[in-house]
Amino acid sequence: MKKNANDTDIQIAICGSAGDGTIAAGDILKRAMSLQGYKVIAFDLYPAEIRGFGKCISRIRISSGQTYSLKPQSDALVSLNDPHAIPHVVEVRDYGAVIYEDTPMARIPEGGHISAHVRPAQIPYGLGIRHISEQATGSARSRNIVVLGYMAGLLGMTRDVFHQTIGEKFKTKAPAVAEQNLKAFDAGYDLATRVFRLDTIEIKPPRHTKSGADAVMMTGNGAVVRGFLDAGIDNYFGYPITPATSIMERLTVEMPKTGGRVLQTEDEISAIAATIGAGYTGARTATATSGPGLALMAEMVGLGVMAEVPSVIVVSQRGGPSTGLPTKTEQSDLNMAVFGGAGDAQRIVLAPTNVEGCYKCAGKAFEIAEKFQTPVIVLLDLYLSNRYETVIPPKRNPFLRKPEKKIAVRNGNGAYKRFAATADHVSPRSVPGEPGLMHTVTGLEHNEMGRPSDLPEVHLAMSHKRHKKLKGALNLRGLTLCKRFGDEGEVDVGILGWGSTFGEILEAMYAAQSEGIRCSAMKVVMLSPLPIEQIAAFHDDCGEVLVPELNYEGQFAGLVSGELGRPVTRLSQVTGAPMRVEEILNEVRRLSGKQSPARKTKQQDTGDERALEAGLS
Amino acid sequence: MKKNANDTDIQIAICGSAGDGTIAAGDILKRAMSLQGYKVIAFDLYPAEIRGFGKCISRIRISSGQTYSLKPQSDALVSLNDPHAIPHVVEVRDYGAVIYEDTPMARIPEGGHISAHVRPAQIPYGLGIRHISEQATGSARSRNIVVLGYMAGLLGMTRDVFHQTIGEKFKTKAPAVAEQNLKAFDAGYDLATRVFRLDTIEIKPPRHTKSGADAVMMTGNGAVVRGFLDAGIDNYFGYPITPATSIMERLTVEMPKTGGRVLQTEDEISAIAATIGAGYTGARTATATSGPGLALMAEMVGLGVMAEVPSVIVVSQRGGPSTGLPTKTEQSDLNMAVFGGAGDAQRIVLAPTNVEGCYKCAGKAFEIAEKFQTPVIVLLDLYLSNRYETVIPPKRNPFLRKPEKKIAVRNGNGAYKRFAATADHVSPRSVPGEPGLMHTVTGLEHNEMGRPSDLPEVHLAMSHKRHKKLKGALNLRGLTLCKRFGDEGEVDVGILGWGSTFGEILEAMYAAQSEGIRCSAMKVVMLSPLPIEQIAAFHDDCGEVLVPELNYEGQFAGLVSGELGRPVTRLSQVTGAPMRVEEILNEVRRLSGKQSPARKTKQQDTGDERALEAGLS
Amino acid sequence: MNEHLKPVYLEEKLDEIRADGHQDYRSKAIPTWCPGCGYYSMTEGFTMALNRLGIEPENTVVVSGIGCASRFPFFVNTYGFHTLHGRTLPVATGIKQANDALTVVAVGGDGDAFAIGAGHIPHAARRNVDITYLVFDNGIYGLTKGQASPTSAVGFKTPTTPYDNCDQPLNPLMMLLSYRASWVGQAYAGRPHHLADMIAEAMAHRGFSYLHILSPCVTFDKTDMTYANLDVGVRDLPGDHDRTDLLAAMAQVEAKEAPALGVFFEEGRPTLGDAMIETIRRAGGQAA
Amino acid sequence: MNEHLKPVYLEEKLDEIRADGHQDYRSKAIPTWCPGCGYYSMTEGFTMALNRLGIEPENTVVVSGIGCASRFPFFVNTYGFHTLHGRTLPVATGIKQANDALTVVAVGGDGDAFAIGAGHIPHAARRNVDITYLVFDNGIYGLTKGQASPTSAVGFKTPTTPYDNCDQPLNPLMMLLSYRASWVGQAYAGRPHHLADMIAEAMAHRGFSYLHILSPCVTFDKTDMTYANLDVGVRDLPGDHDRTDLLAAMAQVEAKEAPALGVFFEEGRPTLGDAMIETIRRAGGQAA
């Protein structure tokens, strides 16, 4: 799994304002590189407001080997709008490239031009982007493509693949559109080939060129949609909310093609209620939302637990609390996902750590929900929902499309016991339409027949049943519930992580190893019930256990400590951005006793006293 | 605090079916004894259904010294309905009395008469209850009062006080009603004085006879109402739900008398929304609900946290999950109260442990909510909401009726910063009507002005502010946040508890001490933020820490372990009934190494494997 | 021989009741309602309607919320879902959406429907989900022991309105008409045969049918919606009422001192299921 | 001299605008709405109405939910509460209940009001809470980028209705009339002066006033509720419309191909505040 130093690993940032075509240029770059078989990870940031000229930034990491997150530093920054791009110049590494317009339109205030911000060790490439666009296409609208071509030429990327990608991208438009864009691209590309290259970056051929044709670029939300479709989703109910909306939007297009049904409900309570209603009939049904929607669903999820009806709920977290930061990422809905209901209402919670995991968890969630007759929450966050990765889709559909289910039968005296006691605590289920097995399910405590009962022994036995059956989920096949990476055996520092942050954790762990620190990382995908045995074993092996996560309270750390009864070190970050690899690495160094002196200064600079505090608690 | 062996301490259980006047008889007994200055603790169980002849049972403990819960065994059982009462015969101690009808109406099946269930060591008192009632009053409807009189006579209770209490109880009815009931009482009483008493129970004069006049019988919900009124509640919004409804019902009667306003809203979401709306204007406003209602409120509580608007939410827990067991008690909404919202949405959670605590927490909750500008949840459960205790109301109103608040001012450049950074992280607040201090509050992340902002530094600073300010609540005066009882210094076993169960914990602790076990108990009233320093210090002192609670998952144990990073022993009970003192005591014995051999057998008898398991985890 | 003069033999009558088959739709559970509660008529009317329409119990799902009325599913021998307070319609919508072949009946009290559940009714109605919604209106919260409901009259005294109710009650039928529910009718528990007819008619309607059923709570309401008051209060819809005319229906509903029994409005239009099939067709898919 | 022929001098005009004072009701924040969005008219109309009625900004609270429309409070210089999606009315009710002296205006989009918030409207209306509710209806979910809303027309194509919308839209005015809201009117963003008049009239009404405002979303709706379509679509209420006649109002609303602008219904009856004061009187208390 370790990286080969000879491999390609470059990261490009393209920054402009809404309307500049920033995201579109990034999109072409991602697709072109993915087509050649490179691994691509990309994450775009959009402005929160609909209107106006807010900042867009697209960061794309291209590598021949496997990588796990964006790099803290980019190899090149392309500016389509200087005021937006200036703060990002510091993100470019030494000897990295900064590409910008060198003939600005109007007089600009002092310091307003990006060239004034390029550090001595960075290499500035100014060009007349607008002018070139106008010359090549007759309009300034292709600035984004010109500069894309320039960048491609500069880094020695293959021209043809870009041509192919641009052709595809515009194939639904008039032919002239693609033509214009190809001209713009070539103008930029040609210019770059004549430029004296000072940089050391090189694009080396990808490892598996063949796979390029098979590989697809996918976001976490896109992968959820794919997973749902491959698992044979029958119904979807949802209410729009950032960052989950795109799941519903894509399903409304795709599901009807195979006879599936999508309904936009009047709110989130209705969405989960209808999901559970459909689940009661035996249909594979899901909903997706974000934190505020999950809060509204809390009561209904409890009904799903009590009535033992399967349902699948995807939650893409954003900054909180309350309406919070709708377009920023955070991992702060964990507590609610695990604990957010009345009574002892344990449910299954899965958190994928990458795009491929989104596909697997989403598809598997139906099987799990059916097998254990309970709600399953799949927890993403904005960063994972929206980030692109190259994925090779599986050759064979990996999901069971027909529920494995126990066959319900009337027992001897003619009475069907919907909630009969069984060895694995899962009772045979019947669904409407099956003769002779009529029953009523309820949110009231009930006996084996499903009749309301508040007898002490019934409540005890049924509480037992509802909790014990979930333990079976810890023996699930076909899905990684938790996994250790890095050094085996005893280590100085173990990093325990979940969700989108695990990419940064892996990067930090490999970096720490390369500094000679004995280090492992464990990802936990199944957050409820927790695979506590494996976590305990990991804890046993680690001198210190660090839990980095994107929330203030250290929610996962609290969950693990609560079950384990042992201490862990929390590392929290709540800036709305993905965790910084450097931040984790610094903590690992500190915990291993190898604190880098640079760290201290940096902390004081950012005034981030919280991170320090949290790290100590 | 230890009990004096010479004191009175008797417990009576009265059992009948709905319509027998069981609860009414219990009510007279409670009031009569309280009037004389005895301490009374009582808890009634009603049937879940409106209709029919479900079981009612009223258990009343009467003592001269302080006690903390009902006793596991009663000294006398009064049956008004044998099928319902038979299962409770085992609850009567050796040499205790069982009082019943000895001339049943019709032929009864074998074993159907209670006399067949009285154990050899118990003392049966059969009398012709119906006949006596008919003779004394011309109707069988006063059976409950006849048997009450008999019981009073048998135990040597003072006749006069009962006369007074009966007179008061029926004073709004026609005079004949009181008269009939007095006759019925005397008929029973006289009969008992002629009976040969085999029992050893004796009623001794109460310690403080004078206080009788001042003492009042109050339930937890009644105390919440009193606390609200004494703290000057302005508005109440609520939606009926068991077991919280009686809070609203009493407030609708009382609040308008002093100009207060109560509105029954269309649902719980509206109730909390209106509460927060009213809170925004500076008015003291509360709502009350149970688990399902709190689940619905989750999103809105998060808004209260984010917008920093004070509100008070009383939650009386019942059996869960989902609709669960509406008329049974449980402590399983703790996780939701503490964690049930999107994002890092910490709020203040208080859980009183007795009726007096309900009064204090409810009244203080307004001050706390105002002081920290945040929602405050006061967590009761059905057992505490409905149980009666004798309370001496405070001579002086202990609550600040006017909010202490920081005065908001425009600063130099004319802009008012609603969310200004301050040393204690609480910002000066203005309310509508104050000129020049207009501002908008929002659930979006916002800067000091209250304007939406998703800048990293703003989110970090504001997350910090919202969490840090709550730490101030750990230095609150005038309310016990946590308290240690029993042995000082190092002990074999410490019992850590919260809510209604703490009464049973104290009883168990005193019992353990009397067996020579070094033992302490700590009650935690402030559940969020947790007074973790005190808990850690307690943990340091204890060889083992036992956490008994009425939920399956050991929610408080998880919360404490999560913050402490240390193990505790869980003791869970989910039968819908209050925790059994014996159960706690057995665990204390086991943990201290003094396991009683009797215990093992008992466990196997009840087949309660869960309690064992939980105890071990 | 005049039908009414024929003597009635008990055994014969019992055989007749057994033979007609509607008792097969009753479950073994004994209703937990108070003796005299109007809700008993609903069980009778519902089982008679199912029997008359020949619907199999296994293809029927009764969905309810929380309340005395919502205990209904336990007392009939069909599939049932006793959901949460106010969530009857969205759960029922999910069931029907997932399986068009099922007969789905939603049941709830006035509080369940018009207090906590009020937001869902317009949407089930406008989408024309092909289900029947029976609201048992007793003008009170029965299960929680008698608080005021959104249909309680002004002046009604309850534990939450000790100084008399001041809130103007809602007019449920007017609301349903304003949502353009495709079938809107009213019945009364004190007229069980008409009630059974109306349930059958509502269920036979293709699309969203709403039946409002006036039903006394004998335990907590001794003054307002009693049998005595309703017996003299209700009237039949005029014989010439045009049930295709929305505004005429509204006029009948507005005259609410004397509640009219019968079908106020009826209209045939595509159901949610139809819309789904059309969408699938447009997408080039095959309906399941 | 003919008013229309008088020349307009820019400086003079600006002075006039400044002098009339309604600009004082604007906050310093620049609206985040798209250029051309109908919502700008609301800010203008609202500040003009406040100014005309002489209401002090500090005694005014504007309450909103979530959506483009709900950003409104940030752009006016009063007290404001930007609440949660759909919860505008219960929060506004709480504010008014706590302080009768405040002028409370609730604001929200069509989704906020009639999708997630639909359950609260009947109750605010029947209780006659003395607030004004302005719904900005653009027939779309603006803030989440253009999905269908409960007022979207059949056939409308959006990201959640890629094969065209099939759900019959709600008729908000009919709904409000069926709840017997005590003041019901309609205005259009394209007629800003009439809009300002209507806001002022709605606010002057004692009781619950509901103003429905048609407002194009220029960014996500290029086909349906556009200025072009609405300009020719709207009509005035007939001059002889009797605004005390509920059924007449309903008839006007039912003719919905051409939405009418004006006041449909108005009625004077006790407000929630009145009811509270009466309850306090009956309890023998003193109103605060």
Ligand SMILES: Cc1ncc(C[n+]2csc(CCOP(=O)(O)OP(=O)(O)O)c2C)c(N)n1
């Ligand atoms: C979320 C929630 N809130 C409140 C309750 C308590 N509750 C149960 S039934 C009911 C009202 C019942 O009234 P209605 O719907 O009219 O039915 P009825 O009992 O009169 O038939 C209430 C408030 C609950 N179970 N769940």
Ligand SMILES: Cc1ncc(C[n+]2csc(CCOP(=O)(O)OP(=O)(O)O)c2C)c(N)n1
């Ligand atoms: C509970 C919840 N669900 C969903 C959302 C996402 N959301 C924000 S605004 C909006 C709809 C906006 O539409 P509308 O109310 O018509 O206002 P407009 O933007 O059109 O003015 C939605 C679904 C949310 N913020 N909260």
Ligand code: SF4
């Ligand atoms: S309380 Fe009222 S509604 Fe409920 S069962 Fe009894 S009579 Fe019927």
Ligand code: SF4
């Ligand atoms: S998206 Fe539509 S509603 Fe929102 S501001 Fe832009 S034009 Fe207005």
Ligand SMILES: [Mg+2]
């Ligand atoms: Mg009712």
Ligand SMILES: [Mg+2]
């Ligand atoms: Mg809208």
